[in-house]
């Protein structure tokens with residue numbers, strides 16, 4: 001028994017020493033989706049191979065240019081704030097195994113949310129999965145059953161059909177959001193409003209953090 005505990009302590013310690021490339025991490029208010037308005041600690045991991053043309057965080061794509069931080073360091077910094085909602089984002093955060101990070105955050109009382117394109121295998125015990133599919137790389141089908149919200153960025157009119165293609169495959173409890181791409185908001189938001197009025201299974205999601213002028 002004692003031997004087993006020592007072994008699991010050793011595994012835990014190795015996990016805490018694991019590193020992940022962190023582009024930035026900051027305490028703010030979630031601006032999108034179901035958790036809009038909630039204080040949250042964002043952890044933006046480096047690395048993305050999806051290649052969206054309109055990506056507003058292209059600096060995240062190359063994981064190697066971002067400092068590798070230990071899980072212990074990442075979680076200690078998060079726990080310095082009173083909020084206990086963590087949002088793991090990117091880049092594409094599932095390019096990394098998130099098992100150790102989820103465990104360490106949850107041990108400190110965090111709910112762990114993720115924002116992903118679903119193009120890499122799920123890892124870690126994630127409490128809330130926001131699935132944001134992109135036209136530039138196909139998602140893995142496992143995400144359809146697991147996601148809690150589907151968020152489709154509307155950049156042009158063809159994105160409504162793209163959104164429906166995914167909505168029909170999602171689990172029955174999954175929330176459905178249409179969000180205008182920030183630069184196309186003037187053109188796309190009126191279309192989204194009309195669409196949601198006709199198809200009320202969808203909701204409008206806005207990047208409210210941009211209105212609040214917060215990260």
Ligand code: SF4
Nearest residue numbers: 048050051052055091
């Ligand atoms: S998945 Fe996200 S980070 Fe990656 S290219 Fe698309 S918008 Fe940018």
